[in-house]
Amino acid sequence: MTRRTAPRAVLLAVGELLAWWVALALLWLVLISTVDTLERIVGASCAALGALLARMGRRAVTWR
């Protein structure tokens, strides 16, 4: 028997990850000196990793 996650919870999680990713990617674009393709790729990857870590950290300090 498999436990199914509610679609609403999945949507919320994806939305939060997306919000973190956008914020972190924008921060990366602001802080680098020259914007080119390589920087965009590296920035998007780092922002994706950071979004995962940020959500894990946010959940770790939220009691529920």
Added chain:
Amino acid sequence: MNGWILAAGIVLGGGGAAALWGVTTGPPARRVIAQNLTTSAVCPALLLFAQGYGRPAYVDLALLLALLGPVGTLVFARLLSGEPERERTSAWGLTWAAAALGAAVVVALCVAGGPGRAMVKLLAIGVLLIGGNLIASRALAGGFQGVRGG
């Protein structure tokens, strides 16, 4: 030498010397406040030097300082909070003066640089510097009693 470097020299010489004097003399409560204000003197000076010498790399140093300075002060506040006899002193006049200095430097550099990504970065540094300074000062004054060890 231009006006930016002169201003940076004045900020670093005046503020840095005053902070050094405060850190090396007096009771611990005053020393830790002076240590906290060191960030507020050195970070604007680094921003002014970056503009004066045309070296954007100094801005990254200022960013790191604005980020790590208040964190260091919070560690001191946490360590000193265990002493029952510690007097909770605060220097709100100096704190707001340092905040005004940081705001003035950031606004001047934003006007000089014009709009762009560099301006967003400067504004982020300003928010980190002033916000971190105010939070650290409040922690030193015992403002976060609800926080364990605050």
